[in-house]
Amino acid sequence: MTIQLHDTLQGRKIPFEPLVEGQVTMYLCGPTVYNFAHIGNARPAVVFDLLARLLRRRYTLKFARNITDVDDKIIAASLETGEPIEEITAKYAKIYNDDMGALGVQPPDIEPYATQHIDVMVAMIARLVEDGHAYEAEGHVLFDVETHPKYGELSKRDLREMIAGSRVEVAPYKKAAQDFVLWKPSTDEQPGWDSPWGRGRPGWHIECSAMAEKHLGETIDIHAGGQDLVFPHHENECAQSSCAHGGAPMARYWLHNGFLSLDQTKMSKSLGNVLLVHDLIETIPGEVIRLALLGAHYRQPLDWSAETIESARRMLDRLYGAVRGVDVSAEACAAADVPEALIAALEDDLNTPKALAEFFALARALNKASDPAEIESLAAQMFAAGDLMGILQNDPEEWFAGHVEGDMPADEIEALIAKRNEARAAKDFQAADAIRDQLKDAGVIIEDGAGGTTWRRGG
Ligand code: AMP
Ligand code: ZN
Numbered sequence: 001m002t003i004q005l006h007d008t009l010q011g012r013k014i015p016f017e018p019l020v021e022g023q024v025t026m027y028l029c030g031p032t033v034y035n036f037a038h039i040g041n042a043r044p045a046v047v048f049d050l051l052a053r054l055l056r057r058r059y060t061l062k063f064a065r066n067i068t069d070v071d072d073k074i075i076a077a078s079l080e081t082g083e084p085i086e087e088i089t090a091k092y093a094k095i096y097n098d099d100m101g102a103l104g105v106q107p108p109d110i111e112p113y114a115t116q117h118i119d120v121m122v123a124m125i126a127r128l129v130e131d132g133h134a135y136e137a138e139g140h141v142l143f144d145v146e147t148h149p150k151y152g153e154l155s156k157r158d159l160r161e162m163i164a165g166s167r168v169e170v171a172p173y174k175k176a177a178q179d180f181v182l183w184k185p186s187t188d189e190q191p192g193w194d195s196p197w198g199r200g201r202p203g204w205h206i207e208c209s210a211m212a213e214k215h216l217g218e219t220i221d222i223h224a225g226g227q228d229l230v231f232p233h234h235e236n237e238c239a240q241s242s243c244a245h246g247g248a249p250m251a252r253y254w255l256h257n258g259f260l261s262l263d264q265t266k267m268s269k270s271l272g273n274v275l276l277v278h279d280l281i282e283t284i285p286g287e288v289i290r291l292a293l294l295g296a297h298y299r300q301p302l303d304w305s306a307e308t309i310e311s312a313r314r315m316l317d318r319l320y321g322a323v324r325g326v327d328v329s330a331e332a333c334a335a336a337d338v339p340e341a342l343i344a345a346l347e348d349d350l351n352t353p354k355a356l357a358e359f360f361a362l363a364r365a366l367n368k369a370s371d372p373a374e375i376e377s378l379a380a381q382m383f384a385a386g387d388l389m390g391i392l393q394n395d396p397e398e399w400f401a402g403h404v405e406g407d408m409p410a411d412e413i414e415a416l417i418a419k420r421n422e423a424r425a426a427k428d429f430q431a432a433d434a435i436r437d438q439l440k441d442a443g444v445i446i447e448d449g450a451g452g453t454t455w456r457r458g459g
Contacts, residue, residue, distance in 0.1 A: 003058070003347045005222070006299060008230060008254040009154050013349050018221045019252060024059040025216040026052065027251070028108070029208055029225040029233065032068040033092035034077040036276040037099055039289070039304055040226075040260040040267055046290055046390075047257050047298040047350065048224045049105040053388055054346050064110040064215050066208060067093050070191055070201055085191060089115075099277040102286040103293075104390035112211040114202070118193045121202045121210040124244050125182045125195075133243040137173035139185035139198050145178045148239045154254060155231035180236050182206045205236035209250065213241065223251035230256055257298045263305050275304065285399075287391045288312045294352045294389065315356070316391065316399070317456055319382065322363035324396040326379040336380030338388050346388075359385055402457070408442040417446060417453050 003016040018024045028048045031037060037045075045065075055061045069089035078085045097107065114121075125141055128134035133147045145151045145159060152159045162178055170177045181203035186192030192199040202210075212220055218241070225234065234254065241250035262273050280289055292312035296302040339362060345354035362385065366378040386392025400410045416435050423431040439446055439455070446455045 001344065001347065003054070004349050005253050005255060006349050008234075008256050011156075014253075016221075016253060018059060019219060022059055024055050024061045024222065025220040026055070026061060026063045026222040026224065027208070027212045027216055027220050028063070028065040028223075029229055030065040030067050030111070031092075031096050032071045032073060032204075033089045033096060034071070034074040035092060036278045037096050038267060039262075039275045039277055039280065039293075042100065042103055042277050042289070043260050043293050043298075043302065044224065044226050044257050045100045045105050046103055046293045048255070049100075050294065050346070050352070050389065051222075051224070051255070051350055052106070052108070053390065054343075054350070057343075057388075062110065062216060063108045064112060064212065065108040066211050067096075067111060067113045068204065068207060069093065069113050069115050070207075071204060075190055095278060099281065102281045103277065103290045104286060104393065106390075110215045112215055114207040114211070115191075117207070117211050117214060118202065120214045121206050122183075122193075122195050124210045124213065124240070125202075125206060127244050128182065128240060131243065133240070134182055135175070136197050139200060140173060140181055141183040141197050142174060142179040143182055143236065143240055143243075145176060145180075145239065148243055150242070151178070151239050152235065154238050155235045157231065157235070180205060180232065182240070205233055206240060208233075209237045209241040209244070212237075212250070213245075218245040218250075219248050220251050222253045222255060224255040225257075227256040227258055230254075258296075258301045260293075260302045260304055262303075264303055284309060284313075285316075285394075287316055287393065291316060291356075291391055295356070297353055298350050313457055315360075319359065319363055319386070319392055320394070320396045320399045322366045323379045323382050323392070324400065326366075326375055328376055328379045328383065332376050332380040333383060336377065336384045338385045339381060342385055342388075355389070359389070408439075408444060413439065413442075413444050413455055417455060420446075421453065 004013050005016045006013045026048070028044060031041060052061060052063045067089075074085055074088060077088055081088070101107075125134060128143065129136065129141060132144070134141050134143050152162065159178065163176055183195060183197055183200050183202055183206075185198055185200045190201070192201050212223070223234065223237075238250050242248060261267065262275060265271065265273060267274050277289070288309060289312070292304070292308045293302070295308070295312060339358060342355050342358040345351045345358055348354070359382070362378060362382055366375060366382065369375045369378055383392060402408060402410055416439055420432045420435040423429075423435065436446060443457050444455050445457075446453050
């Protein structure tokens, strides 16, 4: 079976075939570095990290994720805080990578910075001007959408309707409202570079087109990002790249992740409900956040709540619980592969809910197994599956020991449970209940069953 991917341009799932056999190029629009990434921003990073890991099983992958370090929002942040632009961008690019690293996101093969590619952008803009796809007006260079009949194809918008319906006041130097900026003038205080159109800076869209061309070629295999980028960002990238490359498509497959909401509402600064990854990882293990992000299919909306986190934590407790105490030799690890059914689920347009169901089937088989060789082999398969999905990377004992700061360590929990059992045996139910409450306050839930008392973190 070939890998199946949902392509936004075709609007359906199609078999994936790279342009060059055995090799894949993938570009993911990265962060604009002027503040912390929120949990919604982490979704594309995690989802497409999983896709990169999956592709690497079959292909040689060249994966680029850019850093946008020139942007009006960065200039505004610098004016507001008084911090120099270079310090802001260097600081937040590092924080972004550290935060994503905490979620198990592997560094991309190439991480191009926009400010280091101004020459490539200027060359691409010059080509567009030369070929009549762009025009200069009052120090700006604009892409002329009327010269590209396919404009609107990716986002399924009709250019005529867009023009007719545009109510925003159009800048006087634009021929049409939908024409977008490739280059704009900078004042002396603003960051700027010399160009044939005067001192200025690039627009956002041209950055990605130029960096993708430079590092991955004229037509790349996969272009990915969040669904809000389909229009205008990717539509514009698509238009200018294809016009600069004699009509060759920019990407063969366009992939977009669905949006993440917070307690059923849109995350927004004005509502004050923005959850930063940087804060979340202070108290929640990165693997829990990663699994929570992978719990829903990547194209579906994902609502983030306390329950999303707790359910991911419980899932990981079950997976770690299955491999806990099993000695897996290096040879068994080397010999183990990820179960076919799990791979098949992921290769079917990254069906993570199905892949996780397969993961749990493996854990159940391991829990039931009694033959030591089978136990070792199943545990090794679980670790292999964990390596692919970017989870199960901790030592199980450490996981249960509550390596998260602030969590009650496992031995303390077990000592309290033993004390409670003694109290129950002595019919001192008041003392037993007090211990249960103490554990509950520490976020630990206990359950009394036929086989004794079990506990989990969940409060
Ligand atoms: P931005 O910094 O706004 O350009 O966003 C960086 C990446 O995060 C882009 O791929 C966006 O599509 C994606 N993104 C932003 N907000 C969300 C959200 N709430 N849910 C999912 N993805 C998002
Ligand atoms: Zn982009």
